[in-house]
Amino acid sequence: MRRHHLLPILLGLACLGAGPVLGGESLPVSAVVHTDSTNGARFDPAEALGAGIDGGAGGAAGRLLTRHNVSAMRSARLTRLTYRLRTELGIENWHWNPEGQWSDPAHQQGYWTSSDRAKKPIRVSWGYKLPRRGDTIDNANDRDYSRLTDGDETSFWKSNPYLDAAFLKDGRPHEQWLLLRFDNPVDIDAVRIAWGTPYAAAYKVQYWSSDNDYGPGAHWITFDHGVLTGGKGGDVLLKLAERPVSVKYLRVLLEEGSQTAPPGARDWRDRAGFAVREIGAGRIGPDGRLVDLVRHAADKTGQTFTHVSSTDPWHRSIDRDPNLEQPGLDRVFRSGLGNVRPIMLPVGVLFDTPENAAAALRYVRWRHYPVTQVELGEEPDGQFGNADDYAALYLAWVDRLRPIAPAIHFGGPSSQSALSETWLNSDPDRSWNHHFIRALQERGRLSDLQFYSFEFYPFDDICGDIPAKLIEEDRLMERLMARLTAEGVGPDIPRIITEYGFSAYSGRAMAEMPSALLMANIIGQFLNEGGSAAYLFGYGPNVPVNQNMGCAGYGNMALHMADRNGQAGTPLPSYHTARLLTRDWLMSKGMHQFLPVEMKDGADPAVRLFAIRRPDGKLGLMAINRSPDRTVDLHVTAQGAHGAARPIAGRVKLSLFGPDQYAWIDQGPASRPARSAPPARTSAPMGELNIVLKPMSLAAVIAP
Secondary structure (H helix, E strand, C coil): CCCCCCCCEEECCEEECCCCCCCCCCEEEEEEEECCCCCCCEECHHHHEEEEECCECCCHHHHHCCHHHHHHHHCCCCCEEEECCHHHCCCEEEECCCCEEEEEHHHCEEEEEECCCCCCCCCEEEEEECCCCCCCCCCCCCCCCCCCCCCCCCCCEECCHHHCHHHHCCCCCCCEEEEEEEEEEEEECEEEEEECCCCEEEEEEEEECCCCCCCCCCCEEEEEEEEECCCCCCEEEEECCCCCEEEEEEEEEEEEECCCCCCCCCCHHHCCCCEEEEEEEEEECCCCCEEECCCCCCCCCCCCEEEECCCCCCEEHHHEEEEEEEECHHHHHCCCCCCCCCEEEEECCCCCCHHHHHHHHHHHHHCCCCCCEEEECCCCHHHCCCHHHHHHHHHHHHHHHCCCCCCCEEEEEEECCCCCECCCCCCCCCEHHHHHHHHHHHCCCHHHCCCEEEEECCCCCCCCCHHHHHHHHHHHHHHHHHHHHHCCCCCCCCEEEEEECCCCCCCHHHHCHHHHHHHHHHHHHHHHCCCCEEEEECCCCECCECCCCHHHCCECCCCEEECCCCCEEEECHHHHHHHHHHHHHCCCCCCEEEECEEECCCCCCCEEEEEEECCCCCEEEEEEECCCCCCEEEEEEEECCCCCCEECCEEEEEEEECCCCEEEECECECCEEEEECCCEEEEEEECCEEEEECCCEEEEEEEC
């Protein structure tokens, strides 16, 4: 690729490039690197830097894993691979092997266990919708609906039988629940519940004390006549209060199940948990009938919003979702994306069975595929379920999986955010993660969390002052790491970011220079603060889109633009940044150690400097200027254990990436790079080190 002109670089007395400096006068900043320190975090790029691939719409795996795309992705040199599990976000069961066994084979339905052998390589697999679903929305394709308010009493929601005492036997209650959210507060004095089988023998009907789901001091209040015992199932109309109560959130807390099963059922899972066919709520009219304020429709936009604590993974062969496929395990492991390194294997938890997870682990061992880490589930906090329930399932899965592969490390929870808060929870401790860690500690089993995984998308809002957000990310990461420590994720538990990017929503910033600066800073800061590994999300090529926020413009998380056939084309900023980090700043493998950096005169929050001692003994620097309008003249010296700071002298290699190399044309869906060149690279002897960084640019320096 043709190299564009260099950014201005001042190396001792040598000045390369004569273009105008953006932002007028430069800001002088000085920094001291403590080169003799041995206390910094250590990491091996071959283990610490990676990327992830995910499920997608029908045909996505075939478009992604072509020889051309695999070569383009591998050229970024992000050597580790994690496989993301979109089925867990879509409330679907993962048939990771199309061959397998139903618990009710005669009817091709029930609980699915994929075969731990295959007659031919598995190239693609699918998600299966769960017909006993109780959630109106999900976090994947979001094309299904709740069976609680669908207007069809032949359908029903059922809770997860694996949370029943018949399976867990952990002595904890694991109460289940369903809730309604009205668009606006409504007056409620009665509910109608059409029970399925099994039904609740004991339950409470409650309302949230505030119209704000995160209201300070808000809590659940049981209606005056909302405590029910001795339930017999059937169709029940309950008068809850003598006078209507204004309600936005209504909950049915299910405490004791009937342990009954439908006629002819023989599977223990059929009698475990709770089932509800339909629910209504409103006021008792003059005729003694319910004036139902719930909207019933077999459509997410037409029904009253419902959310449930868990979902039964029972389903049928006809429930296969053609719009949610996962790349086949054989296709992934044989693609070359693993770079002859272990691949992080996912297994389903919330919407799957331990038998299916165990079969997946047996399968990869049968194939002799390199797996050293298994991640259990994905984004349970984003499902707004009970952290104690997930902890119980996590441990039950570990107990089933560990005998198969004792040397493998099991971890999770692949949090949507390590800073997630519990939803509609009266406990003053709103940290979902703290509840999860505490549940493991109370069982004396924190050691079974052999790595802690989470996703890091620092900004939902990608409009406004983007450079200010880049600076704010420093504080967010610092707060996150400190909070994990405070909540019990100690230094003995490796911390892994299994997805990172600018935002979970697409926009222009993802395809402009801010995405490059954010990527570099996330990797530098996370590893410097003791993180174990970080996996970029957006490995494959993509096209610019806009999600929900018109002000965000068009962009996407990707290393390359995709052509009309989904094949990698022009590189985007993340690709050039990955190459700058893995080719210029770091060596390909070997232990690197962070060195302390002191920002001295002119210290500015827009400027970051990370220093490492490389395995070859050389000093590696990564400098970032996040100012939108000021050039930075960064003067760097070295400080040993004794004596004054000294100049960094000798032959220096310098690589810079910024607006001179990359620019984005903002034209809606037709947005594209105006220019996309690799980092400008030069090498020269110098007497002291000064790096001139234009606005919104970064540099890698290798010095003696």
